[in-house]
Amino acid sequence: MSSPSVPQQQPPSRAQLRNVRLASGIGSTIEWYLSFAYISAAGLIFSQQYFGALGPDALIVSLGSVAASFIASPLGGVIAGHFGDRYGRKATLIGTLAVMGIASLGMGVLPTYDQIGIAAPVLLVVLRFVQGLSTGGEWGGAALMAVEYAPQNKRGFYGVFSQIGTPAGFVLATGSFFLVQALTTPEQFTTFGWRIPFFISVALVLVGIKIRTSIEETPAFAEVKREHSEVRIPLKEAFKGYSWHMVLAAGAFMANILAGLLLIGYFLPYTTVGLNMDAGPVLLILMFASLVWIGSTFWGGALADKFGARATMMAGYILIALWAVPMFALIDSRSLVAFALAVFVLAIGLGVSYGPQSSLFATLFPPRIRYTAASLPYAVGGILGGGFAPAIAEGLHQATGTSLAIAAYVIVFMAMSLGCLLAIRTRHLQGFAATQEAPAVSEAAVVD
Template structure:
């Protein structure tokens, strides 16, 4: 019988988790916190596609105003690496839990303040300036959020169930999209027409205050990561974890970033607000009802959640890299069917196109938490995971809606947008092939030497 399996089921190697740790509570806390954090982030993206062009960038005109609005979605990504550097530094030095609570509060306050902002009609150019500043704060928070959440989940998990436990913060992202889209759709029903532009869009932002209180309470109740606890007890925290990371693992950071970029570019067609804006634009070819499109996005977030959870579970049996390869195949096929379905003008087929694309998105996202955690050595793990994710979000998701909008307006063809997404999918696939699967590797700081070898597919 192996060291990781007993007659009672999977157990964790010594030194990874305290015997009395409540793994389920930790997994639940990371899911709730991530859902709250990304609700805030996606509410902004939805509003960027639906109202910000009109309310904050109206002098630029409807076409260019939409591009500027989507640019503000992307601008925050430029500050994610800074958030990741700061969170990685403190997460590797003082612990995972305090960083998670701090990022959650920062994100929520920025979101609530956006809901109180005056529009361009009220204060002129200060309106978009303040909007961008608050979006930057969201970017700083998001840059540090994901790495801490996945490490708390995966480092607490049994070695044979890391994919499953790591899927919990991952499904928090589609839950955040579900909440954001459902909230926006509900406000569209309660405040139809101009009332939505006046007050309806603000309420989901202000609701973030409630979510901050819930998420913060849940996160404060979990224990510190056992891996960091062991590092602290051994007094082996890196003095400059970010410097150490790039000195030894720059190729790993770049490849890991490109893996996520292939997923992010496609995912941000909805989470970045592009499909919502494309389908509901009154001057566009479809001009679909705003509420119907938001409910379709809400439905697709459910299928994304299911696919993400299934991928995390499957990766414990198939391996992380094999699970990704399945995802890239699904994603490559369905990016080519997305716009033909959307362009029918039938909201049911639009919803079907979005749900199909989430199958690929889920299988290139569900295993990410476990794989990233297993790729980086313990002493620089928070920095490596966070910075790779942040860089990948810039290369993939940051300006994907802006690029898609520019391609559509320049060429007049949504097919060219699909080719762009297919190209990003291929980049993710190739990057996946260049990394090794390290499923089940000992994550303890006592195993740091083994964690630094066997990373790249081209090295033995």
């Protein structure tokens, strides 16, 4: 029996399009905010209050628990993608935010090892895994919500809003921990202060859910419903007809997540521990670099609308590859001015290559399987490129005694992602560029 007919949607108002951009950006921001908040707490609190019984290995295990989210991410992409392609983007994205909020609240109220014993670290890792399930399904849906609603010739710009969450999340997480530590005594921070950033994320989740409930289903999926072309098992069709597209998409993303996690996850310990630079100014520079990253991400989206997503991403990767060796030479000088120049230029390359990603991924897959097929490459590319990037970088540095080894590591990944982008041809483009399955919203149709 076919599903009931879905009525034709009215053209979106400018207020609705504004809410679409907000709804797309808030989930990605919360996702990365929580990731960085967890990383901060893993080093400052969790190693003592949850894994302290492990003795000298407590810090290693605590930091290792961060990986639970990366492991869960592909599974989350499959689950959310299935529901998003079968039943709609809107309901699925409300669900991913709700799950994220539950995990965050659980971390905020979780008793310590001294209170409930071994159950404390076990539950903490479980909550981190649940968080990964949510984040694995969040990005794909958020990207599609923006791009599938975007007026013609503005898909790159709209896609940016699912991309800015990484640098924005870093700024928010770092800022929240900084403020809490500044406003509490050391005893207050270890007792309850560290929990406040997790409670803040719950409030952000509620705001995000409210915004997302006000938005109608995306025009592309509404068209799928009208044509009764939903796929029973989206994952099966994605692998059957678009496996090469997903391989190229994952490869195209690897270099960006690698460079991004070096910026926000490795340069702080590299400079403060390895080069004995003052942590305060370094952290401040990294926060400003994240703001540059946000700005250049918007620039990357605008360039994608003018020159194409693939060409724009390639330009960003070429800049990073050319900058890798000079960047580490500047960092190794131990000069704060040189360090700022190094990371600011890197942030420009990151934004230019990161901004167009949503629009590129959306055009690689048809609407009926787009949620599933776009989410998996994002998750897998994140694991391959970023999951172990800080550890690999430090291992290379210790093994060779020179930062040139890390620069070579960056260049190799830039080359691999450039190769994947070069392998993407016009024939690979599905949803918007090569078919009429899901016509985009015309900018002239937008109503006030």
